[in-house]
Amino acid sequence: MKDNDLITRLIRPEIRALKAYHVPGSAGLIKLDAMENPYSWPAALKQEWLEVLRDVPINRYPDPAAQVLRTQLKRSLAVPAGMDVLLGNGSDELIQLILMGVARPGAVVLAPEPTFVMYKMIASFVGMRFVGVPLASDFGLDLAAMRAAIKQHQPAAVFLAYPNNPTGNLFDAAAIEIILRESPGLVVVDEAYHAFAQQSFMDCLGRFDNLLVMRTLSKQGLAGLRLGILAGDPSWLVEFDKLRLPYNINSLTQASAAFALKHKNVLDDQAARLRVERARLLQELAALPGVQVWPSAANFILFRTGKPADVVFAALRQQGVLIKNLSGTGGVLVNCLRVTVGTPDENTTFLAALRRVLST
Numbered sequence: 129m130k131d132n133d134l135i136t137r138l139i140r141p142e143i144r145a146l147k148a149y150h151v152p153g154s155a156g157l158i159k160l161d162a163m164e165n166p167y168s169w170p171a172a173l174k175q176e177w178l179e180v181l182r183d184v185p186i187n188r189y190p191d192p193a194a195q196v197l198r199t200q201l202k203r204s205l206a207v208p209a210g211m212d213v214l215l216g217n218g219s220d221e222l223i224q225l226i227l228m229g230v231a232r233p234g235a236v237v238l239a240p241e242p243t244f245v246m247y248k249m250i251a252s253f254v255g256m257r258f259v260g261v262p263l264a265s266d267f268g269l270d271l272a273a274m275r276a277a278i279k280q281h282q283p284a285a286v287f288l289a290y291p292n293n294p295t296g297n298l299f300d301a302a303a304i305e306i307i308l309r310e311s312p313g314l315v316v317v318d319e320a321y322h323a324f325a326q327q328s329f330m331d332c333l334g335r336f337d338n339l340l341v342m343r344t345l346s347k348q349g350l351a352g353l354r355l356g357i358l359a360g361d362p363s364w365l366v367e368f369d370k371l372r373l374p375y376n377i378n379s380l381t382q383a384s385a386a387f388a389l390k391h392k393n394v395l396d397d398q399a400a401r402l403r404v405e406r407a408r409l410l411q412e413l414a415a416l417p418g419v420q421v422w423p424s425a426a427n428f429i430l431f432r433t434g435k436p437a438d439v440v441f442a443a444l445r446q447q448g449v450l451i452k453n454l455s456g457t458g459g460v461l462v463n464c465l466r467v468t469v470g471t472p473d474e475n476t477t478f479l480a481a482l483r484r485v486l487s488t
């Protein structure tokens with residue numbers, strides 16, 4: 129029997145105040161809620177992939193440094209000479225490693241808001257203070273407010289999702305450079321959606337001592353593998369590597385990612401198709417009466433309709449389409465919904481369902 133007093137005494141109040149990251153059930157639904165790539169691989173390549181996996185020695189621990197994969201990633205991601213990569217079990221784990229490394233008592237994590245929720249959640253996990261700086265009304269960075277907050281709070285780490293989730297836009301690159309110059313701590317540019325934005329700070333790694341660039345294979349089509357990549361100066365990565373649990377990248381992920389990167393053209397083609405579909409979705413959404421839609425450089429689109437988001441979300445779900453309802457986040461996201469770009473058929477089904485909802 130659980131002793132509630134003991135729980136209250138032992139578990140930190142900020143942890144008790146949190147809600148675990150919730151993933152809604154999606155069985156039988158068209159899944160447009162989590163920025164996954166909807167495409168799978170050609171049958172012949174799948175067969176080849178299976179041949180590779182067949183010989184993975186799973187009785188042995190994985191290569192703790194994932195040497196082969198790291199070398200391949202550095203080439204594939206065009207990591208500048210002299211820089212290195214650290215791998216995480218998803219980029220979520222890398223955020224955690226960074227923050228564990230800088231979590232002195234009273235230290236601050238700063239990010240514009242709204243943004244990816246894990247920056248704030250992980251700040252809580254490691255006992256740091258999170259400062260959110262509201263985005264401007266067009267969801268761009270409010271540079272004056274960012275500069276003032278950086279000056280005031282002296283953050284140990286600033287996170288900038290580029291493009292931002294859930295708003296979908298790329299922040300102004302010149303503003304990010306100013307933030308890099310004025311920040312006393314690390315600035316992590318999170319390029320999770322790079323395949324759809326094709327803009328990057330990777331080339332700037334040699335120019336700013338406090339810059340780290342984060343990527344993931346999740347949005348590009350390998351979400352199930354859980355592989356995040358942190359690129360930066362080796363002297364930073366050596367420190368975070370000490371906090372990484374041994375063998376965090378399992379053997380099947382190492383072999384699978386290495387295989388997939390050898391055939392990166394498949395992933396690149398899929399991203400290109402999704403960029404084309406994104407343009408169509410944006411256009412068709414914008415043409416619907418009463419729908420407000422924001423431009424996107426990612427594989428999802430933020431929009432608002434004339435009806436309450438809860439009603440639209442539930443009616444779409446009823447029709448078999450799962451998107452993300454952001455209304456509960458509050459603030460500027462009240463009545464906002466986010467749809468991931470799917471296959472042409474999935475997008476057509478979503479649009480038809482939305483038209484039905486809006487016409488009743």
Ligand code: PMP
Binds near residue numbers: 221289292318344345
């Ligand atoms: N960064 C951003 C901006 C994201 O939106 C996400 C996923 N929603 C992640 C990081 C985490 O990605 P993963 O852990 O799958 O690599």
